[in-house]
Amino acid sequence: MYNEKVMDHFMNPRNVGEIEDAEAIGEVGNPICGDIMRMYLKIDNNDIITDVKFKTFGCGSAIATSSMATEMIKGKTVREALRLTNMAVVEALDGLPPAKVHCSVLAERAVKTAIYNYAKERNLTYKELDGFDPNDDHDGHDHDEE
Amino acid sequence: MYNEKVMDHFMNPRNVGEIEDAEAIGEVGNPICGDIMRMYLKIDNNDIITDVKFKTFGCGSAIATSSMATEMIKGKTVREALRLTNMAVVEALDGLPPAKVHCSVLAERAVKTAIYNYAKERNLTYKELDGFDPNDDHDGHDHDEE
Amino acid sequence: MCTQLYFDYAATTPVKKEVLEEMLPFFNINFGNPSSIYNIGRQGRNALDIARDRVAKTLNSKSEEIFFTGGGSESDNWAIKGVAFANRDKGNHIITSKIEHHAVLHTCEYLEKEGFEITYLDVDKYGLVGVDDLKNAIRDNTILVSIMYANNEIGTIQPIKELAQIAKKSGIIFHTDAVQAYGNEIIDVNDLGVDLLSISAHKIYGPKGVGALYIKKGTKIQQLIHGGGQEKKRRAGTENMPGIVGLGKAAEMAYENIEEHIDRLTRLRDKLIDGIMTKIPYTRLNGHPTKRLPGNVNISFEFIEGESILLSLDMEGIAASSGSACTSGSLGPSHVLAAIGLSHEIAHGSLRLTIGDFTTEDEINYVVEKLQSIVDRLRQISPLYEKVKRGK
Amino acid sequence: MCTQLYFDYAATTPVKKEVLEEMLPFFNINFGNPSSIYNIGRQGRNALDIARDRVAKTLNSKSEEIFFTGGGSESDNWAIKGVAFANRDKGNHIITSKIEHHAVLHTCEYLEKEGFEITYLDVDKYGLVGVDDLKNAIRDNTILVSIMYANNEIGTIQPIKELAQIAKKSGIIFHTDAVQAYGNEIIDVNDLGVDLLSISAHKIYGPKGVGALYIKKGTKIQQLIHGGGQEKKRRAGTENMPGIVGLGKAAEMAYENIEEHIDRLTRLRDKLIDGIMTKIPYTRLNGHPTKRLPGNVNISFEFIEGESILLSLDMEGIAASSGSACTSGSLGPSHVLAAIGLSHEIAHGSLRLTIGDFTTEDEINYVVEKLQSIVDRLRQISPLYEKVKRGK
């Protein structure tokens, strides 16, 4: 059901872990929906993300997209990271099954939430965060009866 | 579906034909129901059935029971013949499929009708014919929707 | 194939070697539940997709419009009840014909008890539904028209495209039972303009107990079997994988050389009809002379009864049918033969011989020869024939 | 059988060699329609009778009370809709449980839309329906109680005899979905006192797409699939002969050594449960410790999610399931685990391992070992586990 690249990122996820002195931490999802992702960012004075770590409770695609997303923002500026879309993560993974695309939203939101917290603490504003609300608990799930 | 004895009487029916100078002729059934049986009896002065012939339009069991019935009454007295029941014919054939038992009624009624006509012509009475009405078109079919 | 000469392809067909071969691994090797995410389950899902694509291709439909079922009867029940109950708000009138298969007729009779009104269209002496009759039968509250593509007893092929067009003009859903036509006619659901179409695998050298319903995208229809999320949540039940794979392969094979198949059968059929009609007097062909299934022969023999012909044929090793196989256990004469105006007497003496891919010319000759003596023998026993002879 | 280690026997089973062998001739040799009167048809009818007798024997029912269907889902749909619609004059209330298979639950939800009232009984933490709860739920207008024999996810076996007795006392029809219990429990319909009982062949090493419904003589029930006169005019459609023959043989084999089968599976099951529970912390067994199917293990692993366990197992060549196979494509957590009181968080981390006739002790050991490292790896990735470790 998943392609090789997804399975690789699921079986050997990159950047798993915590960063004790992270500048930015974001946690999204909720255990009721079956997925939680926590992301740690080291951000230097030039707004560059020098290190990223994550922990994820979730299905295969939640773990794989977490892994891929951390790879994609490592070494990027904060603003570049904010422009990361879930579809870009899906593409980088060579695609996900349609029923699983929603999991990639989690990764996008984790990055944004971490930076949102970071910005709030430091009184920074990024126009990329306009309208973003970390408590808007839209996790991409459709809670339809199956 | 039919046993060997039935198939034998169907494939090699006994006493098929007509008797030009028959004392008794009886026809029962109707083409709408898919079966007609005509029976010819030669009856001598001692009320003995010396010869029998039949013609039948109908299914395998209609033909087989016609054949068997003629064999069973040949050489018998008229009164003995009147006591022939359809179940006796079925038994003599070693049984019929349940859905086909009604066909044996035709043979019983053909014998009775022939003798009824014979008795009427000659003003005879047989107590075995009490209550028998040749026009009562009950042919044993149940006309249920299948 | 078997020691009997088989002349009952319309009742059912043997599963072809190539079809069975594709099915076999799905019994005990790739036996996984295709809903599972693990390897042997995924193989099943893949095979399911292939089968669906294959069936879709033969009908020129989209794959997502093909739903697998437990057979032709289930497909018919689903189509008719599903549309009826889903469209109750729009009306309660359904139009069908008098010569439908019982899977349609008895479903309609059931719906009558549930408060629906059914119009059963008459057919002409060939078994054809009149296009104008359909037009006239349509009411404001008509929600469904269900007319079979080709009849299972007399083989008559309906002008489905014209009939579907009439329904479409009035915004009415059109279903066709194509169980007999499928594999014997070129069918393009888009060109025809039908909304629903039923097929069954065992009529096209596939396995029994599996069929499909084509549901045009957007057609409002209820589920018939509720439960798990199979078939895009529209038909529950663990997928009959060997059966579905078999249907897919049989469908592909049926349409690989469909023109050749039709030509060959038509030639053999006409040879059989001509043989019987010229050699045996007091016979009549039932159904249409040309608008008929390539494999269907249905003939009435006057003065004798159908079951006795069947039994006699069976003694000669020939398997045939009198009316539809489903009803051969029944006592009443065929509703189809009654609808084309046959008297009960003549209807009782009807014989259906249906041919297929394994039928040979020699078999045709053999059947004609045997039939000649069988009919003659039974007529000698028949009191009706006696009268005719006397009349001469 | 296959290169994978198969731990998903509750989803489906491979067809046994002996079963497939009996089926094969019915695809292309004895392929005749059993409704026909000729020779190859008659052979089919004979085989049909044998299969029916075999199934009847395993349930201690009369042969005439066994009706073949297109699978467990159809049997459930038929039983519930059939009784509901046939007994509308008596009432419109139906009682079932919250942990039924979707074939029952979604059918009941459909009936709600059709004006029926459904009571969904709670279960206790083991998944058991309370006998008193059923008593209290019965009303004057209750027409049907449908409680599953054994649950497909957590394996809990209900006190069917007691439950059926309560229904009987009030003259209410009792149906049980025995799809999982059949072949894993000794079942006597007379002793149990049930009126309707559903089974499915593919759960007992028979083919997919065929099942049966036991209908006690005299039970008022409507048809689900209308059409030809098959199955004593109660279930239309050309009989799936290979499938039915396969069901008959599988049924016979399942009950030949049923005690031995139960003992062996129970021992392996308990070994598997013990192995996991002792070697892996933060786990809990779902379902009842003893009143459970001999082949069912269902365990929740805290802090991790089920699909990721399944995927990891698949990478090790182990096929398992998280909740019912039918729903493994779904996103919501299992309704069964919710009903026994599991939080969503825990329910998401549940794994179902079901064993069967080909499971060996070595396989059990292998799975426990692999599971240990898989769970450990996934917990290392999980932010929830991190919190727990910190908490210590």
Ligand SMILES: Cc1ncc(COP(=O)(O)O)c(C=O)c1O
């Ligand atoms: C308890 C239960 N009921 C019903 C069904 C449905 O049976 P089938 O898949 O044969 O339709 C299943 C299995 O899928 C089941 O486990």
Ligand SMILES: Cc1ncc(COP(=O)(O)O)c(C=O)c1O
């Ligand atoms: C025209 C027609 N419709 C429906 C059916 C029913 O199909 P099945 O036997 O697969 O249920 C048949 C054959 O029996 C048929 O000939």
